[in-house]
Amino acid sequence: MSEVGKTPTPAGRAGTKKELPEHFKAYKHVWVFIEQERGQVHPVSWELMGAGRKLADKLKVDLAAVVIGPNAEVTTQTAAESFRYGADLAYVVADDILSDYRNESYTKALTDVVNTYKPEILLLGATTLGRDLAGSVATTLLTGLTADCTELDVDTDGSLAATRPTFGGSLLCTIYTLNYRPQMATVRPRVMSMPEPVERPVGRIVFHPLGLVEDDIVTKVLSFMPDRDSAKSNLAYADVVVAGGLGLGSPENFQLVRQLAAVLGADYGCSRPLVQKGWAPADRQIGQTGKTIRPKLYIAAGISGAIQHRVGVEGADMIVAINTDKNAPIFDFAHVGIVTDAIRLLPALTEAFRARLSPHSRDRMAS
Amino acid sequence: MIHERFDAIVVGAGMAGNAAALTLAKRGLKVIQLERGEYSGSKNVQGAILYADMLEKLIPDFREDAPLERHLVEQRFWMMDDRSHTGLHYRSDDFNEERPNRYTIIRAQFDKWFSSKVREAGAVVLCETTVTELAQDAYGRVIGVKTDRYGGEIHADVVVLAEGVNGLLGSRAGLRTTPPADKVALAVKEMHFLPRETIEARFNLSGDEGTVIEAVGTISRGMTGMGFIYANKECVSLGIGCLVSDFQKSGETPYGLLEAFKRHPSVAPLIAGAEVKEYSAHLIPEGGYKAIPQLYGEGWVVVGDAAALNNAIHREGSNLAMTSGRIAAEAIFQIKSRRDPMTAENLALYKKMLDDSFVIKDLKKYKDMPQLLHIQSQNFFLTYPQLVSKAMQNFVRVDGTPKVEKERTTLRSFVKARSWTGLFGDAFRLARAWR
Amino acid sequence: MHIIVCIKQVPDSAQIRVHPVTNTIMRQGVPTIINPYDLFALEAALALRDKLGGEVTVLTMGPPSAEDSLRKALTFGADRAVLLTDRFFAGADTLATTYALATAIRKINDVYGAADIVFTGKQTIDGDTAQVGPGIAKRLGLLQLTYVSKVGSLDLTARTIDVERRSEGGVQVLRTRLPCLVTMLEASNEIRRGTMADALRAARAEVVKWSAQDAGVEDISKCGLRGSPTIVKRVFAPPARAERASMVEFGQEPPADALIKAIFARQPKLEADLAELARGY
């Protein structure tokens, strides 16, 4: 994106008019890069298929999935799966060199398919993999890339209108890549809703060769250390999330959040200051620079509701806020609010939920 | 320890420290200035009033690039009770002069600019460096400073203490005593951001014109104190301060006062819809002339707030700080040019020059004021504002009561509240303290 | 060894305000800081230099006032600072930024010795794209290691470097060849406090200032606004939600019960879902 800091209102400026060069006119269709690491498809890819489908329908073009991975069944299976999420066709680069994600090989694979089959829009998940890859691919193709979009739409002239937060989330801006192709964008997990898969026949799969041998690649993967399950936070995909903020006052009180989460079978999270203070690990942070969540129920205790926090939780079906300050900004976007001391309310709430939800487990200890 | 030797070390990069360091560097002395904040002014977030005259003496063409907010064309004094204010309003187009006399500034920006001038003049400016202790020799003479940086002891001929009101270094080294609670005020302040046009409409200003409101009355709940509102370009600085000892006695909280001040029906519309940023609290030395500590010693001088040089009546601090910093530097330069050592005896020159300046003369003039206001605080800050409000309302409201009767009611309420002798006594005392 | 660290001066976004009416940024009084993520990169570079010898050059592209950030980096212990500043660079998006920075890095290589590693932060807090690092790498043909949480062994004779890289679901241990570009993950280290000697040196140091021409930019149309394929068409405040939260009033009733009632009253289906989840635990 352009540094909006300099000129946020470029109306009338040269270059803002659409004058697509002739050689870009052949670029058609919407593509989604399907991120598959160690045999697992990242859910953000299916979320993007949902968003990509809408764009393709508006443009009346095809939606294609791009799958890059080892020359093995998982890769073709993933390609087949993409049709259930709305793909009209799939491009596959399968080679054992691609078993592990490496920037060199993946950049080559994706750039080649783009140059050969020429999409007008290319979407990737804003994960560590997606961001690593998108930056390299966009620079290689010398095209624009809009990072971390929260909304994607097609303008009346057929351009991609990519909206993203700017200035630390206090504002939103809509960015266009008018005269370059493809128009690239990344979207963070859970920003788009997950589409329901539908049973559909597997469509056309186009295989494309990688054209590299292992010796061409300098970077080697020495080992992979998977995160321990216990340490893993599944916040982004949790159905219920309980989170605490600075209002809790101490790391001990943060335990109250974890106890309530345990009783609800929920995941727990926090606002950024708690991570900065070391009360909670970084992967528990919710918000613009943390995780985006979309639970059925989100309970926020002692969180003021700064805009950076808000953008991470707005997708929740129901937001419940506990805060001593009746003017806290969180009450502007929560659905249900209660003005009271969270440190006193949380234990009571834990007990009350325990009693209400599973009357037989009264004597079980929380956490 | 740093082996390089300096002519002077300046501790602090506020108004006083910057004035001192700038003057010393301009005179060709080898100066190092140490500031604990991230940059000069980083701890001084508030908006304030700048008096042009004192800055002109340091940087004659400051108007060219200093970050000034608005030049003041108007001053309002308010006497407030809980629902009203009685105002005196002075505005003159004379203030729209080529070289205006007073400006509002935002200290964070202003100090940063000031500091860049100090740097340009050739001083070495180190920020994020806290002076932890004065380095003294076996005879107790100050020979330099110790800092919180690794290898951070520095030596110099003289140390200029410009560390602000807390003056920890001076106190720790036994050079001064910590000012008592009845000699310092605690002021809390907020910046309320609003669009420029809104500010101009609400305060009746155009272009870069500015205004200041100073308010006394029931807003300080009977304590010695004052509220203030400054219009900046895109924000309104607003705050209230009272003596620390009064806070201790009354149990009121500064923030509570500020909240009430903001809710006051005369104030609320001025800041409605604003976004609040930067809440800050700061002490102001208010002891006046009688609270000025020893100003110099063996190898050291003290300037600005650290020396309690603050005129509480006129809300002047930064100009006294700038002037004392400049004068100390001039004195040091004179001693240095004579190749004399920085002994207490020689540094007495600073005191002498300061005594001859407006700084000490002004403070002397009001030497009894702080005490008077303090002892009489119930009357000056509660009773009179309420009486005045009553009188004004009585005067303005048209309700069929004969005017003569109205006047009589007013007078009666004054006398009832304060008695004849009390009223005359107050007037007399006030006049004497002012003189 | 020569290491280049790219840092950016950014507005402290916690303090940014939006004009309530026109939705433009109110810049007044917003302090600038070194992009916090870049400090992790700087510390990683300084630690390597301390261990293996050599020099650290910090580079930034920005307005003249960005000199403050560079000087600060010198205070932490960097050896040299280069400020790339020119009105032609204004309005650059990430593609144009990487063009300018890559050009300046080539020039630094020529003048001060070829860099073995270029460090950047993971991302900035204003642009927030995490693209500039990968973009520079691509333009310079450097091998790219993003989201590095730990720089492991570095073999200057074999010219290899091992790092731990955060990836989805785990940590990759990668080995690659120098020269390379590393983007550092947050919380991977803690920036040092420079010594008094560093601070003194920094206060007196000359920051090298290059215009586009000085840096050897050949095609000015690839810089700044003109060189940016993306265009910001609209800036606006997040839309407010129509209604505020419905507030739970509790009189005699315990607040916890009142709250639970309010939640389930609003979404009756939730109770069954929760019961199921709770059983699962």
Ligand SMILES: Cc1cc2nc3c(=O)[nH]c(=O)nc-3n(C[C@H](O)[C@H](O)[C@H](O)COP(=O)(O)OP(=O)(O)OC[C@H]3O[C@@H](n4cnc5c(N)ncnc54)[C@H](O)[C@@H]3O)c2cc1C
């Ligand atoms: C670039 C950038 C990115 C950021 N990214 C994120 C992000 O991803 N996620 C994030 O969360 N923040 C983020 N922030 C920080 C954000 O701006 C806020 O500072 C932060 O969210 C505030 O956290 P908080 O609500 O816990 O603390 P505070 O704002 O201090 O709020 C504490 C709240 O607790 C209430 N309270 C106090 N005591 C009690 C009590 N006993 N019971 C109940 N309530 C009580 C108070 O009334 C207050 O509302 C970011 C900031 C920047 C600049």
Ligand SMILES: Cc1cc2nc3c(=O)[nH]c(=O)nc-3n(C[C@H](O)[C@H](O)[C@H](O)COP(=O)(O)OP(=O)(O)OC[C@H]3O[C@@H](n4cnc5c(N)ncnc54)[C@H](O)[C@@H]3O)c2cc1C
């Ligand atoms: C709310 C409020 C409103 C005011 N309004 C006005 C006004 O409108 N007009 C006016 O003229 N005056 C005003 N004043 C007074 C004015 O701000 C002060 O008198 C003036 O700032 C004093 O300057 P100084 O340099 O002595 O101290 P300061 O400005 O306080 O500077 C001291 C500096 O020293 C640094 N420091 C302290 N200790 C150390 C250490 N150990 N090592 C390194 N650095 C250190 C501090 O970080 C600070 O930067 C106001 C004061 C307050 C509190």
Ligand SMILES: Nc1ncnc2c1ncn2[C@@H]1O[C@H](COP(=O)(O)O)[C@@H](O)[C@H]1O
């Ligand atoms: N103008 C700039 N000057 C120097 N380095 C920059 C600049 N912009 C970005 N960077 C570097 O690139 C990283 C990623 O930036 P971004 O892609 O904007 O999130 C930052 O952490 C910096 O290290």
